[in-house]
Amino acid sequence: MNNIRKLTYEILEIGNKQHMLGRVIDIFLIALISLNVLFVILETLPSISADNHLWFHRFEVFSVLVFTLEYIARVWSAVEDDERNHHQPFWGRIRYMLTPMALIDLIVILPFYLSMVITGIDLRFMRVLRLLRVFKLTRYSSSMSLLLQVLHRESRSISAALFVLFMLIIVASSLIYFAEHKAQPDVFSSIPAAMWWSIVTMTTVGYGDVIPITAMGKIMASIISIMSLGIVALPAGLLASGFSEALRQRRRTYEKMVNLAIQDGV
């Protein structure tokens, strides 16, 4: 029994490249998650959804069953992890269940079972929860986990840049509100409404649904959009340089490992 549990753990969590079965299961799960995301998206197309309602439902039941089995297998074999205590079958598993990845695994299957017990849950809300399955891919994507690492490491400087951006948004919204409120009382009805304009302008999206028309408003908008060029580049620049730095570091680590392996071989 313990051998099977060890094997389950190795196949599911370690991503052991020697295990042929581990790779097959990984590919199967990635394909299933991708199909799930694709199907939630396609289901919103009336032309496709109408005729294939039954098939969508069957696929959903199948997916939930697989994800439930996967979840049970992961929780059951979690105690094989040396970092979680071996000899604490109950608390070790509870601790595993509280990790972010395990919580996502639970959240994406729970609604299905809840909808059987409780009736009248909003279908659209159910779909949002089903789409969260896309985050199950994080486990298999090294780039996603790298980005999360970078966000964690650079969190101080990025939040500093975001704070500056936030203050500029407040000041910009207030200024444009006081400049345009009289000329366009419907569009710039309040500072929160003016914030929509500020964000659309400062991110340079510029839909054109809300535009200053007074001379004063246009002068302010000009100054704000030129200033925001620099402010908005701050978080983007910090994230990009952090990401490329982390990629370079990982490559170096990988090369070092290869070199060590070669030396050991000698």
Place this chain on the structure above:
Amino acid sequence: MNNIRKLTYEILEIGNKQHMLGRVIDIFLIALISLNVLFVILETLPSISADNHLWFHRFEVFSVLVFTLEYIARVWSAVEDDERNHHQPFWGRIRYMLTPMALIDLIVILPFYLSMVITGIDLRFMRVLRLLRVFKLTRYSSSMSLLLQVLHRESRSISAALFVLFMLIIVASSLIYFAEHKAQPDVFSSIPAAMWWSIVTMTTVGYGDVIPITAMGKIMASIISIMSLGIVALPAGLLASGFSEALRQRRRTYEKMVNLAIQDGV
């Protein structure tokens, strides 16, 4: 008396981490400033403003009282600062009152008292002055002061990039004016009007309220928007690299201080 003044100075200005009271007051003031900003924003929402007029007024009175006390305490205890001369109680305080942060502290409370004496001040102008309270947060935000440092240090290169941008805006506005004035005399009525188009295009906001329609105008707009990609990236790039450089420097300084502290401990 002098002991109390010294304590007041330490609590308010130094941000001493040992003083429990200093931290409590800091958090209280940050919360009060944030609430002030939030309330000025919310007051512009008719649905909220209508019913809670009295509460907004009471909060305003309370805030001004606290900020006034804070201002008096800061000015009174300013002579404790060694950089400002101890033995010059009057001129030392005057010099403190002329620092940017102290001026902001004064400006955000003054209108309240003025409105009691003089009647008929524009309410909307009063609100702008009240929103300036957001800048009181600068004292507590290391990222904001870091940005100001970077702006100061890189001011020469950033103003150089802005001058180039400014010349390109003038040339672009003139060219588009001469190309489009005949076809759209209302929209491109003058070069200042064409400047609005230039800035909206060159910052890539692109609202779409003013668009060239002649072939010549479109060719010019194409060249201008491709050229501006490079010119507009200059100030943004300089600011971003300056900011991330300053962040790295501060981190190194901090590490050095920690190392010194460890060595001293030994």
Place this chain on the structure above:
Amino acid sequence: MNNIRKLTYEILEIGNKQHMLGRVIDIFLIALISLNVLFVILETLPSISADNHLWFHRFEVFSVLVFTLEYIARVWSAVEDDERNHHQPFWGRIRYMLTPMALIDLIVILPFYLSMVITGIDLRFMRVLRLLRVFKLTRYSSSMSLLLQVLHRESRSISAALFVLFMLIIVASSLIYFAEHKAQPDVFSSIPAAMWWSIVTMTTVGYGDVIPITAMGKIMASIISIMSLGIVALPAGLLASGFSEALRQRRRTYEKMVNLAIQDGV
């Protein structure tokens, strides 16, 4: 005969700078390709196309003849390349014909001959194939081949950034769909329809044809556009830094070669 083949190979493939004829042919081919691209573009202008139909056709026949001759000459002389086996006239040429550049050379002349045999091919599809001739310029553009190199070398990190971007697009589309579907059932009719909005917003193009109107949709759009500032900068930053790194490397290699040549001369 073999001497002529060797000469043909040197003139066409090596771009030998000593050969006066090689340079003349290069310039002639670059001009012909550029004219071809220009003419396909001009042919879509009704005012030009109507009167000059015959000239366009004559130029097309002439171009195809030249490109056919070029193609035959390249295939015939391909065996001169030491990397492809000299002594295998048939398989060496087949292998050459399967290289990307040779395939492009074939694809851009084939439709002309096919249209003689088969009637009723869509004219517009023919034009797309003719426009592919622009890619024949890649052979002569060191910057284009440099970019392809950078894309190849940085493919892992760029695809990592694109994967993150792709996940953000899916999540953003779903969120905005659930927020706006009820208010604007025609515009945000499905998640694929909402993807158009996501991409237009996240790349900061912001046409303004699809805009959230509910408060919830606007809040989500604000968060998405601020987040995308950082995520979208990732692939751009990686490509730009990779490209400038490759340019610097090439300059260094070139300088080294010059130095070696000088030392050899001594």
Place this chain on the structure above:
Amino acid sequence: MNNIRKLTYEILEIGNKQHMLGRVIDIFLIALISLNVLFVILETLPSISADNHLWFHRFEVFSVLVFTLEYIARVWSAVEDDERNHHQPFWGRIRYMLTPMALIDLIVILPFYLSMVITGIDLRFMRVLRLLRVFKLTRYSSSMSLLLQVLHRESRSISAALFVLFMLIIVASSLIYFAEHKAQPDVFSSIPAAMWWSIVTMTTVGYGDVIPITAMGKIMASIISIMSLGIVALPAGLLASGFSEALRQRRRTYEKMVNLAIQDGV
């Protein structure tokens, strides 16, 4: 006489900081150029232009006189420059007159004299020539000349990036033309017309005047706008890094000069 010529040369060209008169003349000329630019801009405002026609004309005559005097003085004293041969009063001056800065000096005054001889010159064209006076500021702006230096030094890599951008614009325009021509024959009437869409989209300006409406067109637009994020960042990134590199270099050169001056002083 020669002493006066030498003095004129030093005052006008060298920008000698010891000469009080040189600095006064510099400031006067910068102010006059700036006022000229401002007045050409203001003259296009009907409300201002109508009442002050006479004043605008007087200022124009005065400016042209000053610029003519400046031009004559510069040409006359040009032979003092050691690089241009002292002893060749005629050819030395001709060579000076053919430098870019001297040509600009001539072009901005010539139209005024021409309009006296020839009647019926287009007034709008005259204004464009008058606005060229803004380029006279280049002489006094170190940032502008620095940018020109960077453009010159990085010209190879920037033109490489522009070539890639140019090819992407052609391919993008053709693809969107073939996808959208049938659905919107008026808007995407030809490939040149589709180029307007390509440039507006790829620079992320996104006016929204031309938008794909077919599913195929939207898919292509999505791919193009994501691809262009990277391609468009290339020239901007190269220019920005070149500019900041040049700024750093200049600062180092300046520091070295200061150090040398200090050592000499010792």
